[in-house]
Amino acid sequence: MHNMNNLRGIDLNLLVVLDALLAERHVSRTASRLNMSQPAVSHALARLRQLFDDPLLIRRDGQLVPSVRAHEIAPALTEALRQMREVLGPGGFDPAKEKRTFHIMMSDYASAVILPDLLKMLRLEAPGINLAVTQSSREGMLRQVLDGDCDLALGVFPDRPERIEVEQLFVEDYACIADREGLGSDGCLDMESYLARPHMLVAMSAEVNTEIEMALHAIGHTRRIAVTLPHWGNAPRLIEGTDLVLTIARKALSFQEHNPVLAVFEPPFSIPPFSYVQAWHERRGSDPAHLWLRKAIAEVSMSV
Structure with a gap:
């Protein structure tokens, strides 16, 4: 594992972009997540490739796949940014000012049970947040979470792969x-x-x-x-x-x-009975906006 000391002297904003790129694996979604333009994200990736002397993300089958070096860097990078956010506190994130689109996978069961109260909360507290909701099988949902194609999946996932984290929303019978x-x-x-x-x-x-x-x-x-x-x-x-x-x-x-x-x-x-959960990729775990959305979903789920 490369020590994070190797990252000294690198603009912190570039590391934030790299962390988001490794989670999203998509330039336009990273741009939306960070409220940047696509050219700015592409320029940041080009600078990161120079700094690390590595492609970091390789285009394959229409998406960006992390290189071996990127996989080595990722855990230390995520942890370092998490610690910095803790030190700096929540001041950098304001749901009322956040402008971002979240891609969530859920069936029409969750659309009926959870979405009504969630939308009311979002319109009041975070009117700049957009939701794009899609549906798939359990396996399809987890695959899209792993591939970075969606931020969250709501459902029943008794068998889940590594790097997927879950939070129970309620128990259903x-x-x-x-x-x-x-x-x-x-x-x-x-x-x-x-x-x-x-x-x-x-x-x-x-x-x-x-x-x-x-x-x-x-x-x-x-x-x-x-x-x-x-x-x-x-x-x-x-x-x-x-x-x-x-x-x-x-x-x-x-x-x-x-x-x-x-x-x-x-x-x-x-x-x-079964556990109904929200699932996400571990790399999104410390993103303040993502964390806020998960807490909002958990909160509205308590009353369903």
Whole structure:
């Protein structure tokens, strides 16, 4: 590992640019993050390459990939900047004046459960912050976090690669929903009736082995998935007037509690609750704006 003494005499602003480039791996996103022009970031990278006598970031398959030397420098650089920010205090970051676009990945579940309160907070406290929200599978979200294509991913990530950090936002459990017409007077289904019904699955892929399937397999059962769709929001409405059953995260059904057509009830078997988290690359951990956004998301998640 190269000692940080090698960085003496280098303009601190250049090191801030290098830290952001290594996190973003993209000139335009780095420019947006640091509120700089793209030519200024490109010029800073050219100076850094001269100073280190190394390409630092190499263009490959349409993105910038860190060189071996950059990988060696990165941990010490991030730690040094983190310590400097602690010494200098939060005075350099003001959410009311911040102008930046954050790229966040979430399903329409989080868009319904978390985003409304988050947007209200942002408009009041940080009106210059823009959000660009996209969606993918769990694996796709983590890949984009690792590649630097997004700042944060919100979801369920039981298996996560190295260099990904997470924070639990809340613990969620499951509920079932079905049309009241085919249910008994108690408004629910026993195990035999549950297994006899066709089911709707909300997932990005029809071949997903979900927590629900794993819980059923553990007690020796399987269910028939008659419909798979990628959207949480529309799923309950599609149940109306059918014999389908939807087993889904409970908070996604909060808007159906007073629906006269649909009944919400407990699953007839035990499904372990799951941890809903926000995930980010460790290199973004000490960025003050990123830290502020994570705290804002955690705060609004406490009340969902």
